[in-house]
Amino acid sequence: MSQPANVWIIDDDQSIRWVLERALSQAGMQPRVFESGEGILMRLDHEQPDAIVSDIRMPGIDGITLLSQVVEKHPDVPVIIMTAHSDLDSAVTSYQTGAFEYLPKPFDVDDAVALVKRAVAHSHEKRATGETHTESPQRSAEIIGEAPAMQEVFRAIGRLSHSNITVLINGESGTGKELVAQALHNHSPRARNPFIALNMAAIPKDLIESELFGHEKGAFTGAAAARQGRFEQANGGTLFLDEIGDMPADTQTRLLRVLADGEFYRVGGTTPIKVDVRIIAATHQDLEKLVQAGSFREDLFHRLNVIRIHLPKLAERREDIARLMQHFLKRAAKELAVEPKVLRPEAEEYLTTLPWPGNVRQLENTCRWLTVMASGREIHIDDLPPELLQQAETETTAYGQTWQEGLRNWADQELKRGKKGILDIAVPEFEKIMIETALKHTGGRRRDASILLGWGRNTLTRKINELGLDHPESDEG
Numbered sequence: 001m002s003q004p005a006n007v008w009i010i011d012d013d014q015s016i017r018w019v020l021e022r023a024l025s026q027a028g029m030q031p032r033v034f035e036s037g038e039g040i041l042m043r044l045d046h047e048q049p050d051a052i053v054s055d056i057r058m059p060g061i062d063g064i065t066l067l068s069q070v071v072e073k074h075p076d077v078p079v080i081i082m083t084a085h086s087d088l089d090s091a092v093t094s095y096q097t098g099a100f101e102y103l104p105k106p107f108d109v110d111d112a113v114a115l116v117k118r119a120v121a122h123s124h125e126k127r128a129t130g131e132t133h134t135e136s137p138q139r140s141a142e143i144i145g146e147a148p149a150m151q152e153v154f155r156a157i158g159r160l161s162h163s164n165i166t167v168l169i170n171g172e173s174g175t176g177k178e179l180v181a182q183a184l185h186n187h188s189p190r191a192r193n194p195f196i197a198l199n200m201a202a203i204p205k206d207l208i209e210s211e212l213f214g215h216e217k218g219a220f221t222g223a224a225a226a227r228q229g230r231f232e233q234a235n236g237g238t239l240f241l242d243e244i245g246d247m248p249a250d251t252q253t254r255l256l257r258v259l260a261d262g263e264f265y266r267v268g269g270t271t272p273i274k275v276d277v278r279i280i281a282a283t284h285q286d287l288e289k290l291v292q293a294g295s296f297r298e299d300l301f302h303r304l305n306v307i308r309i310h311l312p313k314l315a316e317r318r319e320d321i322a323r324l325m326q327h328f329l330k331r332a333a334k335e336l337a338v339e340p341k342v343l344r345p346e347a348e349e350y351l352t353t354l355p356w357p358g359n360v361r362q363l364e365n366t367c368r369w370l371t372v373m374a375s376g377r378e379i380h381i382d383d384l385p386p387e388l389l390q391q392a393e394t395e396t397t398a399y400g401q402t403w404q405e406g407l408r409n410w411a412d413q414e415l416k417r418g419k420k421g422i423l424d425i426a427v428p429e430f431e432k433i434m435i436e437t438a439l440k441h442t443g444g445r446r447r448d449a450s451i452l453l454g455w456g457r458n459t460l461t462r463k464i465n466e467l468g469l470d471h472p473e474s475d476e477g
């Protein structure tokens with residue numbers, strides 16, 4: 001009921017697939033994308049998503065035909081049909097054929113997400129039995145990290161590879177905690193058994209217990225069938241409890257008991273269930289503080305805090321940024337079936353200096369964005385998303401000013417002090433800064449610096465003399 005909703009997106013337009021996939025993932029769902037409706041019906045015989053979002057006009061089987069087949073064979077799976085705005089006929093046909101809803105393109109992403117959520121809720125209501133087992137999507141376990149702090153993490157993974165010990169991973173959001181948890185599992189004696197991830201912050205509080213421990217039929221309103229919890233699903237394997245700091249107090253008590261006894265009861269159940277589960281927990285919060293504040297049980301904290309792995313912020317391992325970007329650009333290109341883009345050196349250098357508050361996830365999203373939005377194969381600084389460029393503008397001057405604002409304030413101050421002829425002070429100063437910076441970038445080579453500045457070589461030489469910048473000529477050839 002509260003497992004991440006499985007949503008299939010079918011569209012031959014990769015940008016639509018991408019936008020929806022991203023938006024639904026961010027809304028806590030598990031989208032899966034398909035370029036066409038071919039094979040969907042066969043797939044449905046094996047597993048049913050909580051909702052399907054399909055385009056109408058696609059090569060091969062079209063959306064309406066697919067819809068009619070799904071409605072006939074799997075009436076419990078709601079289908080949302082997308083099509084061009086003007087196409088009223090298709091809208092009508094979709095409804096008549098049994099679509100859950102019709103989504104005109106272009107659509108507002110938030111509206112689309114809200115609509116998919118409605119469809120998912122609807123299918124949960126309708127689906128009395130036969131919950132499908134959703135595992136985390138298979139991830140490539142490649143973890144990039146040459147920075148010393150990451151090497152520490154790799155060593156820990158290696159050292160722990162023969163053990164089933166509990167691990168607590170600390171680190172800001174997007175630093176790769178889940179990836180590391182998965183790697184710990186993949187390199188453990190439990191590797192062949194399930195790795196089940198559950199994010200405490202993403203589940204409504206009242207559903208956490210049934211999510212973890214499952215429930216018996218009729219345990220609460222809406223519990224139409226008995227259902228396994230994550231603990232049972234993870235039996236023999238690893239249960240990754242993300243954002244453990246958000247676990248409600250009574251669930252903490254229950255978890256502690258399970259860890260001590262190795263058994264639990266489903267919600268509404270009377271038979272104890274035995275499991276063998278390794279716990280890896282993660283949090284971006286300071287659990288010691290939570291313990292002090294009384295919102296996290298101290299005894300549970302000690303049980304979880306056996307081995308601790310700390311993931312540094314991306315800004316603390318800048319040496320990995322370039323490699324990570326290359327990795328994500330390649331991956332995004334593969335996802336979108338396009339040629340991989342490459343960063344121009346200056347764009348790469350620039351990106352390496354940004355603060356990246358969203359850590360690796362933000363970097364990954366930026367690479368996806370660039371793969372779709374950058375016009376050529378090479379990514380120039382101008383291609384970067386506006387919010388990243390603005391960061392530079394505000395960060396290059398102190399006090400959060402842009403240089404224009406700084407200049408304006410300066411001029412204002414000078415005039416207030418009664419100065420006259422301020423251009424005679426400002427213009428040479430401006431040119432001096434431009435010239436010196438350009439020369440710095442070319443290692444003192446004037447010919448190249450004049451190109452960077454957009455001046456002729458002779459103009460640059462004259463200016464250097466006029467301004468009295470006796471920059472040594474170097475490597476003029």
Ligand SMILES: Nc1ncnc2c1ncn2[C@@H]1O[C@H](COP(=O)(O)OP(=O)(O)OP(=O)(O)O)[C@@H](O)[C@H]1O
Nearest residue numbers: 142143144172173174175176177178179360361364
């Ligand atoms: N070192 C790395 N090498 C390659 N990919 C990485 C690395 N670190 C993180 N990623 C990728 O960045 C994204 C975010 O990582 P992950 O979900 O593991 O972070 P998290 O710390 O668990 O975030 P949150 O706390 O928000 O859930 C994932 O797509 C992951 O694959």
